[in-house]
Amino acid sequence: MDYQLQILNSLSDAEALLSRTADAIALVRRLGGQIGYVRVAFEDADYAALPSTNKMTARVAARGGTMDSGSPESAIHEQVAPEEGDIVVRKTRVGAFSTTDLDEQLRHRGITNLILAGISTSGVVLSTVRDAADRDYQVFVLADASADPEPGVHDFLTERIFPRQADVITTAELEDLLYRDDSA
Numbered sequence: 001m002d003y004q005l006q007i008l009n010s011l012s013d014a015e016a017l018l019s020r021t022a023d024a025i026a027l028v029r030r031l032g033g034q035i036g037y038v039r040v041a042f043e044d045a046d047y048a049a050l051p052s053t054n055k056m057t058a059r060v061a062a063r064g065g066t067m068d069s070g071s072p073e074s075a076i077h078e079q080v081a082p083e084e085g086d087i088v089v090r091k092t093r094v095g096a097f098s099t100t101d102l103d104e105q106l107r108h109r110g111i112t113n114l115i116l117a118g119i120s121t122s123g124v125v126l127s128t129v130r131d132a133a134d135r136d137y138q139v140f141v142l143a144d145a146s147a148d149p150e151p152g153v154h155d156f157l158t159e160r161i162f163p164r165q166a167d168v169i170t171t172a173e174l175e176d177l178l179y180r181d182d183s184a
Helices: 013-030 045-048 055-062 102-108 121-134 151-164 171-183
Strands: 035-041 085-093 113-116 138-142 167-169
Touching: 013 102, 013 138, 013 171, 035 102, 035 121, 085 102, 121 138, 121 151, 138 171, 151 167, 167 171
Parallel strands: 035 085, 113 138, 138 167
Antiparallel strands: none
16 A cells, blocks of 8 residues: 555665565465555545645645656556556545545455555554454554554554554565465
C-alpha cells in the first residue's frame, strides 16, 4: 500500500524495503495468491471535496500536485508495480477501504485473509489493519515490508498495537505461512 515515489522519498532505506516487498510479491504470485495495490492520488474533484478540517488536506496541498492521479510521483514504484489481474484501487483518504471498492473486490473473489505491507506504518497500515479487522478479515502484517518515517513509531505499532488485531510476521516467515495455509 502506497509504495509510491513521493511517499518512498520520505524513507531513508527505501531500496531495501522495495527489495523485500518485491520478493514477497513474487512469492505470493508464485503460489497463486491475489495481489492488490492501494495508492493515494487525487483528481480535481477530490481536492475540492477535502474539507479544511481534515489534517491530511494541508499535507496534500503542501505536496504541490505531486499526488495528482496522473503525476509520476503518485505512481506505484516500478520495482513492485502491478501486473495484469492484480487488484488496483485509488484512494483519497488514509485507509485502504474508506474511499475505494476494495472490500467489494476482495469479497467477490472470496478472499478472507489479508497480508498487508505499506508506507507508512502509522498511516495506511494502521488504518487498514483496524478497518480490515473490523470487517472480519484475518490480517497479517509484513513488518519488514512496511516502514514509517519515524522508525520508533513503526516498532511500537508492529510490536505493541498490531498484535491486538493482526499477526505480525516478517517476509522470511511469509513462505512458511503460505505453505502452511496451502496444505490445509
